[in-house]
Amino acid sequence: MTLALWAASWMRGAAAPDHVIEALAQWAPMHLAVAAAEPVAVTTGLAWPQDTVGAGPVALLGMLRRLGDGLRLEVVLPVAGDVGAVAHGTAFAAAATATGEGLVLHRGIEGTGACAGCVGLVPVHDAADVLRWVAYDAGCRGVSSAAPAVGESRHALREAVRRATDLLGGQDRVGAAGAQAQRAVAAHITRAGLHVLPPGTPQRAAETFHSATTVAAILRTAEASDAGSPHSATATSTRDASLTELAGAVRTARLAATAHAVAELQGCGVPPAGSAGEAAPARASRPERRH
Structure with missing residues (x-):
């Protein structure tokens, strides 16, 4: 969720790259970003299969830029028996379910509500101080899922x-x-x-x-x-x-809050689903603590 929120703010120009990196450092001092397969490496520009040179948080931000404008960020929290919006039977679904979380980077098709070529990120703790982000083909069906209210x-x-x-x-x-x-x-x-x-x-x-x-x-x-x-x-x-x-x-609740916050931070208004009547964004001169 941290990456989704801060990346949304950065993509809109409201946060500096250093702020995103500092927020991620609270989870682990070292981050690696790699692709799970060669086609995904071509799409994202991430390292594959073993080369991790230059594959830190900066690589994640570079990937977001590479994937183009109009990205929609969706946090998923799948568990066995309830994978939610994650495409069933995919490598991404298996990896995200194993860790209990993932981030889908929806690449919208201009003028439609559909998406294509979407990427799924899964964070994996390699050690207490190392967090590895693995990119997969998200296997989206082409239509964005609705967020909880x-x-x-x-x-x-x-x-x-x-x-x-x-x-x-x-x-x-x-x-x-x-x-x-x-x-x-x-x-x-x-x-x-x-x-x-x-x-x-x-x-x-x-x-x-x-x-x-x-x-x-x-x-x-x-x-x-x-x-x-x-x-x-x-x-x-x-x-x-x-x-x-x-x-x-x-x-x-976490899915609903993240979807609402990401949509506001990206300047997209409320996310799809029954989210009418949401409160206005909080005014803050500095990062707020998440308790």
Whole structure:
């Protein structure tokens, strides 16, 4: 999501290349950008197959320029059984599902709502300090997908916050265990806050990112606190179903917020789908912290 937001701002001329690189550095100090196959290397100008000379964040920005004007950036968060807008049966779908995220660079056909020759990027952690971006043929069907509505996603998240907190069980009410759980949630939120949003990010999108991060932090803490704890088969099944449902709400909210923010940052207005009535972009003189 960080690359999508900052790249959108940079493509419009509102952010400098250094700002994009600094934002990416919060995820890993070293970035590599390579193509998954020779045809993709020809399209993107990225290294293939093993040559990584000059394949850092600058190569990513150069690729965006090379792909031409009118690019639409779409974050995808596929999981097994629900790949969303990702084209099924492609190498990109398999790679994005394995990591849980990807970025589609839609190359629009002028005068139509269709796209062609689209590229899919998948971030892969090679090591704690190395993030490798692999470019694939996105396999788009030629029609852009609709984005979830931010308003509906925020409403679902408000309920999710309450339900996610309940997943911590009695730990948030029992002395040391409760304090430990609260510290874990706070630590997750603090780490997420290291990743900044570009100036001009719509306020509603920023608030949605914050809510999604809060729910995600509670879920991670609940999952960790549950490891090794005895539960009946019924209780375990119910808990797993709740975790899956809440994780889905987080994914939907992040997709909606990113689509809305990218469209605004690119100067394209609200994205396709039920996004009417969105708030105006937030005014910011410096990057905002994403919590």
